Amino acid sequence: IANKEWWVLAALVMMAIPIIIFFGFLFSRPLSSQFSSIARGARQVAQGDFKTRLPMSDKDTDELQALVSDFNTMTTQLGRYELEVSESSAMIAHELRTPLNAAMGRIQGMIDEVFPRDLAQLEMVHRQLNQLNKLVSDLHLLSLASAGQLTLDKTVFSLEKLVAERLSWFATQLDEAGVVVTIDIPQQLTVNADRDRIGQVVNILVENALRYSAMGGELLIVGRAxxxxxxxxxxxxxxxxxxxxxxxxxxxxxxxxRSRARYSGGSGLGLSIARAICLEHHGTIGVRNRPGGGSVIRLEIPA
Structure with missing residues (x-):
């Protein structure tokens, strides 16, 4: 300690400490301000304000810009979920009420002897209750998928045979609509997936084509490995x-x-169910418009 160099070193350290603290405070203020802004935004989101967005600055570090971007993406997604929940609640109430009111009105008419109490009237009531039951089943499937509880029974099966089987179920409707069906799937193409669920997706896509295709339309189904x-x-x-x-x-x-779909029995849940089943298989599904008119729906399931 008595050595002169040690006193010089101590003096330098004592002078450097205030400089380090000053510049550290100077450079940390913008970072602290940005984190305070993120904290305020988080509190607003916690209070239910999903329209909160944080400003992005090019002067921020890459890590901070990534954090702000992820925060804004999160609030956008939360806002979308909130809108979907509110709209879905109103739509569910409306969709359930329509067939239920029709069935109850028909039964009340039979009780009041406005309608005859015969088999034809009971069949009308049965159709409405079937529609109601299908809607509830579809909502249940979507709820299971959202909760990650949609179970799959995977087996190896022929895709060509599955598509041909499901198309046979719609043979009469396709003939009446004048839809020409072309299947281009190799017979040896097999899939390891839930056969019933993939068949359900095929049903949805065929029903969608029947519902919106014009008379004399075309349906092309192509499968590739x-x-x-x-x-x-x-x-x-x-x-x-x-x-x-x-x-x-x-x-x-x-x-x-909306009007045509409702008349033909569509609830607007079909493609949502198709997407849920594809996602449960860790696959993807997308749609694009077809050159010359029409649409192309493409799904991909991992091998």
Missing amino acids: RARSMELTVSDRGPGFGSENLEQVFDRFWRAE
Whole structure:
């Protein structure tokens, strides 16, 4: 300690400490301010304000910009979920009430002897109750999928045989609508998936084509094996979708033509269910418009 160099070193350290503290405080203020802004935004989100967005600055570090971007993405997604829940609640009430009121009105008419008490009237009531039961089943499936509890019974099966089987169920309707069906799937193409669930997706896509395709339309179903996945595309010659609606077609209760879909029994849940089943298989599903008119729905399931 008595050595002169030690006193010089101590003096330098004592002079450096205030400088380090000053510049540390100077450079940390913007960072502290940004974190305070994030904390305020988080409190607003916690209070239910999902429109909160944080400003992005090019002067921030890459890590801070990534944090702000992720925060804004989170609030956007939360706002979308909130809107979907509120809209779905209203739509569910409406969709359940329509067939229920029709069935109750028919039964009340039979009680009041306004309608005859015969088999024809009971069949009308039965159709309404079937529609109600299907809607409840669809909502139950979507609830299970949202909760991650949709169970799959995976087996290896022929995709061509499955598609042919499901198309046979719609043979009469396809003939009446004048829809020409073309299947292009190799017979040896097999899939390891839940056969019933994938069949349900095929049903939904065929029903969708029947509902919106014009008379004398075309239905092209193509299956291909990729390096690590199976690809199935269903193309029709219907009206297609507006470019602004391509992101909405898989939303619950969304319809391209509400009046026609309701008349033909569509609830607007079909493509939502198809997406839920594909996601449960760790797959993807998308839609695009077909050149010359119509739409192409493409799903891909990992091998």
